Amino acid sequence: MIESKKLLPYEGEPDIKRLLAAFKREPVDRVPNFEVLIEDSHVEKFLGKYAGNTLAYGGDPAKGADAEAGRPMYPDDFIDLCEMIGQDAMMFEGGLWTPFKKEDAQGKLVQAADRSVRNKKDFDALVLDSDTQIANAVKYVKEYKKTAQKRGSKVGVSCLYGCITQTLYEFVVGMNDFMMMVYEDRPLVEEMLEVSTEHFVKLSKAVVKAGVDFIFPADDVAFKTGLFIPPKIMKEIWVPRMARIMEPAVEAGIPVMFHSDGKIDDIVEDLIDMGLDCLNPMDPYGVDYADYKDRFGDRLCLSGNMDIEFPLSKGTPQDVEEDIKKHMEVLKPGYGYVATASHSLVNYIPHENVIAYYNAIHKYGKY
Secondary structure (H helix, E strand, O other), X not given: OOOOOOOOOOOOOOOHHHHHHHHOOOOOOEOOEOOOXXXXXXXXXXXXXXXXXXXXXXXXXXXXXXXXXXXXOOHHHHHHHHHHHOOOEEEEEEEEEOOEEEEOOOOOEEEOOOOOOOOHHXXXXXXXXXXXXHHHHHHHHHHHHHHHHHHOOOOEEEEEEEEOOHHHHHHHOOHHHHHHHHHHOHHHHHHHHHHHHXXXXXXXXXXXXXXXXXXXXXXXXXXXXXXXXXXXXXXHHOXXXXXXXXXXXXXXXXXXXXXXXXXXXXXXXXXXXXXXXEEEOOOOOOOOHHHHHXXXXXXXXXXXXXXXXXXXXXXXXXHHHHHHHHHHHXXXXXXXXXXXXXXXXXXXXXXXXXXXXXXXXXXXXXX
């Protein structure tokens, strides 16, 4: 029976070395826990004050290219949260969406998010605000690192960015038109992908130089039955470009974690060839985590798969604990596992289930 409605003490202080060791499938004292995004309601309940979500102080950059998310969570608040939940790293949104901008009715440059690009002329009318996004990413890496050092904290820093495909189908072109464009105007698709890639290569180099502990490129390229774009085309237009985005970190010996929802079986080997260390989130609607452990567990650290629908949202604390125990039994052996939700710790998950989630990870994650 689960008796506690509060976070229980755990062994092993937050330490970036634990997470990076798990990425390399090296011995650690316990399974690391790391969330891409903890939404603001849970953060507020833990800290006892409003502090934003773990990707931004205000708004949610993960929900839209035109969201006015403002700055990332303040690092002192983030470190306090990491110490409460045992998380080894802070991560901020350094540029999920390629910063394509266009003039609005008043002549002001705003994020291009109206899905209006239909041809090369439309695309050429956009403005790429690359310097601002890169400068902000560097600024926040340094701010987070400096605060951790000042506090004597071992919590590390990562940066989330790199939606070269998703930017296009979510905001610039639109899903249906983009998928048609892959076949009807592939040169334009490749040009748009190339502009994004060149931007994110520069961002990778900049955050690596600024001292980031690992990078986290992300690009949702699949649904529950497979890739949006046929594997042959993906290997031609996407794989080499994502490899270039990861390359500055790989060459510098900085670990790489990558995220895509959906069933991405057809590109996992490509990601391994790129130098990927940790794959996230093993979407439970398309991925059998035991199968991934068997096929890739000796070459990749695996992260995610704790379903935010059930048990996290609709189950009981007991359901949450039982599910985590099952995941630990399969994924824990060999050290290459990071306990993570399948998406985000969203506000509609009962907070008591979030508490049960962390308590169970620390209970069953000890080696």
